[in-house]
Amino acid sequence: MARYNSNQQVGTALAAIILAAGLGTRMRSAQAKVLHALGGEPIIARTTRAIAALGPRPLVVVVGHQAREVEAAARRASPHADFRFTIQEHIRGTGDAARSAMAAIPKSFDGDVLIAYGDMPRVRIDTLRAFLSEHRRRGAALSLISVTLDDPAEYGRVVRDAAGAVDAIVEAKDASPAQRAIREINTGFYLASRRFLDAALAEITPENAAREYYLTDLVAIARARGAKVEAWLSDAPAEFAGINSRKELAEMEAEIRQAVNAKLMAAGVTLVDPATAYIGEQVEVRADCVIGPNVQVLGKSRIGAGVRIEGTAWLRDVTIGDRCHLKLGVRAEECVIGPDCEIGPFANLRAGTELEGQNRIGNFVETKKARIGRGTKASHLSYLGDAIIGRETNVGCGVITVNYDGYDKHQTQIGDRCMVGCDTQLVAPVKVGNDVYVAAGTTILRDVADGALAMSHHPQRLKAGWTAGWHKRHQGRDRDGKSAAGTEED
Numbered sequence: 001m002a003r004y005n006s007n008q009q010v011g012t013a014l015a016a017i018i019l020a021a022g023l024g025t026r027m028r029s030a031q032a033k034v035l036h037a038l039g040g041e042p043i044i045a046r047t048t049r050a051i052a053a054l055g056p057r058p059l060v061v062v063v064g065h066q067a068r069e070v071e072a073a074a075r076r077a078s079p080h081a082d083f084r085f086t087i088q089e090h091i092r093g094t095g096d097a098a099r100s101a102m103a104a105i106p107k108s109f110d111g112d113v114l115i116a117y118g119d120m121p122r123v124r125i126d127t128l129r130a131f132l133s134e135h136r137r138r139g140a141a142l143s144l145i146s147v148t149l150d151d152p153a154e155y156g157r158v159v160r161d162a163a164g165a166v167d168a169i170v171e172a173k174d175a176s177p178a179q180r181a182i183r184e185i186n187t188g189f190y191l192a193s194r195r196f197l198d199a200a201l202a203e204i205t206p207e208n209a210a211r212e213y214y215l216t217d218l219v220a221i222a223r224a225r226g227a228k229v230e231a232w233l234s235d236a237p238a239e240f241a242g243i244n245s246r247k248e249l250a251e252m253e254a255e256i257r258q259a260v261n262a263k264l265m266a267a268g269v270t271l272v273d274p275a276t277a278y279i280g281e282q283v284e285v286r287a288d289c290v291i292g293p294n295v296q297v298l299g300k301s302r303i304g305a306g307v308r309i310e311g312t313a314w315l316r317d318v319t320i321g322d323r324c325h326l327k328l329g330v331r332a333e334e335c336v337i338g339p340d341c342e343i344g345p346f347a348n349l350r351a352g353t354e355l356e357g358q359n360r361i362g363n364f365v366e367t368k369k370a371r372i373g374r375g376t377k378a379s380h381l382s383y384l385g386d387a388i389i390g391r392e393t394n395v396g397c398g399v400i401t402v403n404y405d406g407y408d409k410h411q412t413q414i415g416d417r418c419m420v421g422c423d424t425q426l427v428a429p430v431k432v433g434n435d436v437y438v439a440a441g442t443t444i445l446r447d448v449a450d451g452a453l454a455m456s457h458h459p460q461r462l463k464a465g466w467t468a469g470w471h472k473r474h475q476g477r478d479r480d481g482k483s484a485a486g487t488e489e490d
């Protein structure tokens, strides 16, 4: 094991801790703060991604409120991170949370530990890299990132001594009026050696206004031991804004959205109304797309070149091929849409929909786990679930795959170049071959061979002149059951 050496840049191991156990009282929510959505994903996902990019081993996340959900969100954000999750049983403060995390770092680990708060989702990976190398270069026992704010609000104040050395962090609620006037604040990113942390965390006591174990007391503890503390003053305060309230969440959402939109527009995407374009940071949009008003594109969606989205759409984790046209009112989730498709207006493409390309999915069509071949169309009022449909097939108006028997879902297969007549029901499991014609109004119960015509019509009967006789039998009454005199019939 390499002994810790402040000049040693390469080879010093790094572990990291993210504190995310709190409920976030100021959010006034039953949901843990770090699970609230920001830019289309939980707050914790963004924090985790930035820190995981440094490659810490391990990356310990302290969880408490909604522990399972927070863990799942972190894992989803950084599937390759070397995670450990520890539960903080009682939310007794950031110092207590950090102490519980240290127990999850193997005894043999003797490197540096980065500690961060889960509610700081805007920090950039380059900033953290610079912080790490600066900490190692300066050889401090403890480093933290500070910023200067015009309004230091409720952040912890960085108190310096006469020589300008960092002396303490004082929480706003514990600060004297003079300390409250200090504009340099603690962002909540710390670096120290494992050895320092093991010793110093044990000394934190809850002697303060909040009766909490403050992680920030590490600074005074280091000073009392005569150890060097460095505050690395960053010039990018926006990166370190913490989210404590719904108002701060909404403000950050707007900032992120503006930044994403500006980047997209610079890259050749038209946003008809940027104020109502809600596009996640992980989304890729190619040049010459036109995105209309009131559109949400979330998750890991990819939108090809020249795609037109008319407006009022909700898209998550979708891949949309070049030149597709999404008409007003499309909802699509976990779908792959090939090039040159025309979708909507008012279409619902659910998870597992795969369109090969040149497809038309028209108004009031719902698809789910449906693999649809090139050129196939379903233009109106259909449900296509658990279906495999070939190429160049026409699915008529009102066609329904009857996929559910109350216990299991069953599959429908339809071949290439079929004409499936209007109002057909296909009772799955069932297979329709290639080049099949299905007459309108048919209920398909059994497989249909290639090239056949399927129909289940009763012969149509006719009674000439019947209508006139019907009205005659009802003479004196109007059609809603009232007598012509206006009195209710029984």
Ligand code: UD1
Binding pocket: 019, 020, 021, 022, 023, 024, 034, 062, 088, 090, 091, 092, 093, 094, 095, 096, 097, 117, 118, 119, 154, 155, 156, 157, 169, 171, 185, 186, 187, 188, 213, 214, 215, 216, 241, 242, 244
């Ligand atoms: C903290 C700092 C403050 C700093 C600010 C930066 C302390 C005492 N104060 O204040 O100096 O300016 O962040 O944003 O650290 N958490 C736990 N367990 C707990 C308490 C908190 O896991 O027992 C987690 C929370 O879930 C949250 C993070 O730690 O993600 C920070 O806690 P929060 O209450 O938001 O601290 P602040 O009051 O913002």
Ligand code: CA
Binding pocket: 117, 119, 242, 243, 244
């Ligand atoms: Ca906070």
